[in-house]
Amino acid sequence: MIGPRRLLPSMPALLALEAVDRLGTASAAAAELSLTQGAVSRALQGLEGQLGVALFIRERQRLRLTPAAQDYVRHVRVHLTALSQASLRLRANPGGGGLSLAILPAFGVQWLAPRLPDFARRHPGVTVNLSTRLRPFDFAAEGFDAAIHFGRADWPGADHLLLLEEEVLPVCAPSVMAEPVAAVEALLTLPLLQLESRPGAWGRYLAQQRVPGQRPVGMVFDQFATMTQAAIHGMGVALLPLFLISDALQEGRLVPVWPARGHGLGSYYLVWPKDVPPRPPLLAFREWIACQIG
The missing domain is CATH 1.10.10.10 (Winged helix-like DNA-binding domain superfamily/Winged helix DNA-binding domain)
Structure with a gap:
């Protein structure tokens, strides 16, 4: 009232x-x-x-x-x-059924976007509106129905659905290295590309390969997209999530430098406000995306 x-x-x-x-x-x-x-x-x-x-x-x-x-x-x-x-x-959907979703750029482009046409076919009455948000926010203040979250299941006041546990692989262009190195320590002799928001990623990966205590330096990028392109164009070795590079690996534009996969910093989740009754478009999207990961 x-x-x-x-x-x-x-x-x-x-x-x-x-x-x-x-x-x-x-x-x-x-x-x-x-x-x-x-x-x-x-x-x-x-x-x-x-x-x-x-x-x-x-x-x-x-x-x-x-x-x-x-x-x-x-x-x-x-x-x-x-x-x-x-x-x-x-305005986007005068008949009702709009869904506002906050996404992470790399995950949204490489994992979610190729799957969205299937959701549109199954739910033609729902219009999905996507906006980029890099950090957790207040759902009430921002007006989103749900968001893609990377890290742990720790978004305040939200329910979580695990979408993907991140696995990473060191890769480069074939012109840099046509075959994997003979020992993982050899990575330290190569030009390593790094992500600004994950300064310890190489050290963590090497520790998972039983080479602890390393903090290698290298060229720094602020987004996965630019670092991926740098690797494809022969600028060095990048430690990248597998979901980002599956096509590049299959097409031969990137090759593994060491075959062992590593565990990333966290996982990807769909999150939505816990204390707000879910609207039908969100219920449909949650059911659909759960089938994508099943």
Whole structure:
């Protein structure tokens, strides 16, 4: 049930409040909202009058929210985001059935995307909207139905479905090395490519091959995609998840430098908010993706 309407501010007033909190001045907020500074000031004054609470501390040319107003605008921002996401879902699928999914770029492109046409054939009434998120977030604030998570089953307030345990393999272009090395220690003599977010990956892999205590250095990349291309073009040896390179291995663009697989830092999960009743599109997606890993 919606509370007293006299406490429900207008949308322009809430948008002005959120913009001033983020940008610091009424003039900057006015520029972003395509309004005059006077219109923004009147909206804020009206909001203060409606709520009966002072929201700002005025310091020369800047407006600083009071501590109570800062707490208030955090809640406002969450609900404005949720309204925006709901509108996007409605526009994308006027008949209902939209699913908003946060994905990791490499997993989304290489593992999920090739399988999605099958989901579309089985559930033509569901439109899947994909957005990239690299770290856990608040589902209520972001407006997603579910997300792909890498690591452990530790997303706060979420249920988890294990999709894939990561296995890694050292690979390079055939021009760098046509055959596997004779001993795993020989990896240390080769140009090793590294991922910025996994600085200890090579040391961990070598320890799994009974060569402990190593922290080799090498060229650093910020994404799997660029590191994979660097390996394909002969720039060195990359330690890559198998699901990313299955096609390149099959086509001969990459070859194993050492045949033993290693265990990655974690696993891939589908996660969704625990305390929110799942919508039918999410139930359909969960059932479908469980069949993909079965």
